[in-house]
Amino acid sequence: MRPTLTRLLQRGPRHFSISQSPSPTAKHSIYVSHSSDPYFNLSFEDWLFKEKPVQEPLLLIYRDKPCVVIGRNQNPWKEVNFLALRRASIPFIRRRSGGGTVYHDMGNTNFSIHLPRSSFNRHATAQLVLRAVRSLDIDASVNDRNDVCVGHYKMNFSDIHVSGSAYKIAKDRAYHHGTMLISSQISTLGDVLHVSKESMITRGVASVRSPVKNLQEFSPAVTHDKFLQAVVRAFREEYHIEEPVQYVQAEDATDIPYIQDSMEKFPEWDWAFGQTPEFTYSISRTFRWGNMTANIRSKHGVILSCSLTIDDTSDSEWLDRLDRRLEGQRYGFLDEVTGLDGCGRTQEVLQWLIEEMAS
Secondary structure, eight states: OOOOHHHHHOOOOOOOOOOSSOOOOSOOSEEEEOOOOHHHHHHHHHHHHHHSOTTSOEEEEEOOSSEEEEOTTOOHHHHOOHHHHHHHTOOEEEOSSOSOOEEEOTTEEEEEEEEEGGGOOHHHHHHHHHHHHHTTTOOOEEOTTOOEEETTEEOBOSBTTTTBSEEEEOSSEEEEEEEEESSOOHHHHHHHTOOOOTTEEESSOOOOOOOBOOGGGTOTTOOHHHHHHHHHHHHHHHHTOOSOOEEEOGGGGTTOHHHHHHHHHTTSHHHHTTTOOOEEEEEEEEETTEEEEEEEEEETTEEEEEEEEESOGGGOHHHHHHHHHHTTSBTTOGGGOOOOOOOHHHHHHHHHHHHHHTO
16 A cells, blocks of 8 residues: 555654653753654753753754654645655654754754853854864865865754854854764755655745765765764864763663653644644646646645536536635645545545645
């Protein structure tokens, strides 16, 4: 049976082993996660952002298993190639910060720099990362969008949109987080982020695509550990931090309700799809019985209207019934629709829409 978005999203209950390590606290300045679970790492990052004392700088470094991470205000159907995502058997996750869509795997090193809002400066944090890269004997630079570049290739691929990094700014605190490509699967990255839907018009933030390469293509000796050490060193020098690195893993946070609740929330439909801004999508197809056009309007993952038209308007009553039946359905999940009449054309159109929405 062909996999659907429903099956791709479904996850069983999460189980954690009991760790003898004490629960992490937000009183330290440098954290490195040994977990590769993106649900944990993104939740832990947000927890640190909320719990760390406002005036103190903080650095978090982690790597994730393969996944696609979209910005809080983005449309997943505009940003993600779901066919490629299913083939690769990897999830997508809507993070809590803004910005564009990125691909994570163990060849990426994610960094997150948290500062008081009063002293937060995007250019300054980009320069910190630049110093770390240059210390690895790579002739890098920062462009006017605060992307770390070597030649014409952008390596810092955490946020394809605007600056190469994503940011979150709250009342008293802000962070800059990004992903440094070191030995990532560039071909998979290209597949899962290759989307061509020009007729989909969304009110959300659109990603700006840029050419990318791995750091190892410029210096084969660069590794995750070397980059990690370089960023930690640059962070310590910039903010005069001397304390040791604090290592964490998912099992250490089983008794922190905020982190556990967040890990459960990320894959839920209401967050992953229900946060999608309003968009419209116009598509056409020629069937053996006529030319069909569909004009779809959706908000928060729900179809507000679906106007179906054919060139032979003398026989369109069945289309009106289908229009009404699709209103209120979850976009991308039309395989859940039941109770339609047995008209062959109705089933053909429904199957076409299922395939278009799931691509």
